[in-house]
Amino acid sequence: MTAERVYGDAGPGLGGSILSVRDLHAYVGQSHILQGVSFATRPAQVTAILGRNGVGKTSTLRSVLGLMNHTGVIEFDGRQISSLETHEIIRLGLAYVPEDRDVFHGLTVAENLRLAERRGLAPDYDRVFELFPELRNRRGQRAGTMSGGQQQMLSLARALLHDNRLMLVDEPTKGLAPRLVSEFVATLEQITAHTSVLLVEQNLAVARRLADHVIVLSEGRVVLDGAAEDVLADDSSIRRLLGVAADHEEG
Numbered sequence: 001m002t003a004e005r006v007y008g009d010a011g012p013g014l015g016g017s018i019l020s021v022r023d024l025h026a027y028v029g030q031s032h033i034l035q036g037v038s039f040a041t042r043p044a045q046v047t048a049i050l051g052r053n054g055v056g057k058t059s060t061l062r063s064v065l066g067l068m069n070h071t072g073v074i075e076f077d078g079r080q081i082s083s084l085e086t087h088e089i090i091r092l093g094l095a096y097v098p099e100d101r102d103v104f105h106g107l108t109v110a111e112n113l114r115l116a117e118r119r120g121l122a123p124d125y126d127r128v129f130e131l132f133p134e135l136r137n138r139r140g141q142r143a144g145t146m147s148g149g150q151q152q153m154l155s156l157a158r159a160l161l162h163d164n165r166l167m168l169v170d171e172p173t174k175g176l177a178p179r180l181v182s183e184f185v186a187t188l189e190q191i192t193a194h195t196s197v198l199l200v201e202q203n204l205a206v207a208r209r210l211a212d213h214v215i216v217l218s219e220g221r222v223v224l225d226g227a228a229e230d231v232l233a234d235d236s237s238i239r240r241l242l243g244v245a246a247d248h249e250e251g
């Protein structure tokens, strides 16, 4: 199944793309969650996956990471990774920032960061503290006592300790107060300036600010795929598929 509308040249299997997904099917028990998802990220760009609740956005990220039962072809840097274990996939240079913020509440900021260090690689604490100066000041604080926004920063910081070819980031602004969303997006903009990102995002204003390329999922399938400015300008499709107007600004 191909997208119902493809804008420009964003078809699956695009030459030079870091991640290419073809005919991805994923299952939870008897439920057929992803029903032939195909797309390719573009080099050095932010690809946003949009869609209503439950359409399979998180399942797409989890399948790429080998965390979900799936079939199909997933290529990372030209290498087929569908049959690899998650730890092998991560080691190829893929970072995951999950929706539920993978911080250890009982551990301090410094301990959370130390646990994210990868064996044999030098962690880049300078980069992390430059992006998140507040975390330097809170090194001794238990993560569970920090605000949602601060925990989200820590979750991102854990992924940024090492260089990655691609970051998979799931709804980073979810649950953040509107005032914090804008601040957080500014930090994400700095990160996306030099790292390719596959971003799941429900907030259209955030997608508009960060995404170069957009795919829209509906019922486990890609239904729109193209340059962000083209896809997000298609008001009737956005209204139908996301339930909001394309010019709706939130947060």
Ligand SMILES: Nc1ncnc2c1ncn2[C@@H]1O[C@H](COP(=O)(O)OP(=O)(O)OP(=O)(O)O)[C@@H](O)[C@H]1O
Residues within 6 Å of the ligand: 028, 033, 051, 052, 053, 054, 055, 056, 057, 058, 059, 060
């Ligand atoms: N572990 C699971 N057990 C049962 N159902 C699941 C599981 N994981 C996903 N699903 C179902 O698969 C469908 C897709 O879920 P997924 O989380 O991928 O959607 P989503 O687009 O990310 O939604 P949301 O925006 O709500 O996070 C949903 O109907 C969800 O209930």
